[in-house]
Amino acid sequence: MQKLQQFPGHLAKGEKPVDKVAVVERLRKRYPYESLTERLSYETSARRTVPKRSESAAKWLAAKDKQFSAATAKGMHYRAMRAESLGMLHEEELKTFVGKPGAGLARMPVPGPSYLPQSESRNLPLADADMLQPDFDVAVTLPAKQTEAANQRIYLPSIESMQHYHFNSENTFASAPSLGYIKSRNQVAGFQPHGRSFIQRLSTLKRRPCYTRAKELWAVHRMELVSLLKHETPGVYVSRNVPRMEELRDAKFRPLNDFETPSLKKLIDGEDVVVSASLNRIQMLGSLRATKECQQCHSVERGALLGAFSYELLRDPQIDPSEVPELAEAN
Numbered sequence: 118m119q120k121l122q123q124f125p126g127h128l129a130k131g132e133k134p135v136d137k138v139a140v141v142e143r144l145r146k147r148y149p150y151e152s153l154t155e156r157l158s159y160e161t162s163a164r165r166t167v168p169k170r171s172e173s174a175a176k177w178l179a180a181k182d183k184q185f186s187a188a189t190a191k192g193m194h195y196r197a198m199r200a201e202s203l204g205m206l207h208e209e210e211l212k213t214f215v216g217k218p219g220a221g222l223a224r225m226p227v228p229g230p231s232y233l234p235q236s237e238s239r240n241l242p243l244a245d246a247d248m249l250q251p252d253f254d255v256a257v258t259l260p261a262k263q264t265e266a267a268n269q270r271i272y273l274p275s276i277e278s279m280q281h282y283h284f285n286s287e288n289t290f291a292s293a294p295s296l297g298y299i300k301s302r303n304q305v306a307g308f309q310p311h312g313r314s315f316i317q318r319l320s321t322l323k324r325r326p327c328y329t330r331a332k333e334l335w336a337v338h339r340m341e342l343v344s345l346l347k348h349e350t351p352g353v354y355v356s357r358n359v360p361r362m363e364e365l366r367d368a369k370f371r372p373l374n375d376f377e378t379p380s381l382k383k384l385i386d387g388e389d390v391v392v393s394a395s396l397n398r399i400q401m402l403g404s405l406r407a408t409k410e411c412q413q414c415h416s417v418e419r420g421a422l423l424g425a426f427s428y429e430l431l432r433d434p435q436i437d438p439s440e441v442p443e444l445a446e447a448n
Contacts, residue, residue, distance in 0.1 A: 145206050152303040153414050159347045160416050168420040169387035178408055178420055185410040202233055203298035203307040243357055244336035248431045255396045255438045271441055274319055276392055282319055283390050283403035286426060289313055299413045310362040319430060339429035353427055376400045377427055384425060397432040
């Protein structure tokens with residue numbers, strides 16, 4: 118991405134002075150106010166329901182709202198700097214300040230133009246389905262807590278760790294800096310459509326079973342966005358690269374599968390995530406609920422189910438169930 122012009126506090130020998138006012142005007146044109154009303158027009162009142170929330174979902178929403186309040190405090194976090202910087206572009210005092218003789222944004226600690234650029238979306242190829250060997254697909258029960266998982270001879274991630282994995286994915290999908298400066302639903306500057314910039318694998322515990330490899334991981338084979346509001350019936354956008362939202366307009370749209378259909382009912386009833394696991398494969402459906410941060414643009418109640426992520430993770434490398442005596446005996 119092209120680096121934005123900075124505002125030096127002093128000039129090197131032979132260097133021409135920067136027209137700071139002109140730079141601000143260029144940035145204003147690059148990051149104009151836009152309205153999100155049309156983009157979110159599918160949020161009709163007829164489809165609104167009082168959201169149900171489990172105890173864990175309520176705690177997560179409270180934590181997200183607390184994080185949002187802290188992040189939007191002026192000068193406190195990087196995640197707030199981009200919004201503040203975009204806001205400054207549309208305030209007259211910035212133009213007045215940079216127009217003063219000898220003044221420059223270099224004298225201001227934060228925010229500034231260096232916070233405005235955002236990384237472009239990247240293709241994020243997922244793990245190949247050939248990793249999964251059908252004969253190795255033996256049903257297992259994930260431990261509830263990570264402390265329980267650490268005491269098992271067969272390494273399996275806990276429900277707790279899967280929840281954290283989903284919540285981290287959610288934060289990356291709709292990161293605070295990407296939202297830009299939101300003055301109102303109809304005045305948003307620098308908004309970037311929700312999307313992923315990276316996909317993390319699920320790592321093994323430091324304390325691992327003696328028969329597993331040191332670099333055993335859970336690779337993401339499938340991570341797809343479940344749409345609940347834009348279509349007559351819920352469905353899933355099919356994508357092998359987890360693109361940004363605007364790239365899903367032309368993506369294939371499939372119905373929910375046998376795992377997602379009953380799992381979605383559990384999310385509607387207030388659950389955070391629903392998990393189904395075998396020795397070498399994990400399926401998960403994770404909720405995307407509206408927080409105070411989301412309500413800046415979305416016309417929905419706090420805690421409303423906006424969508425979900427459907428995951429499929431594969432153990433890497435795969436384990437032959439016959440090598441695990443307790444599984445062989447159980448089957």
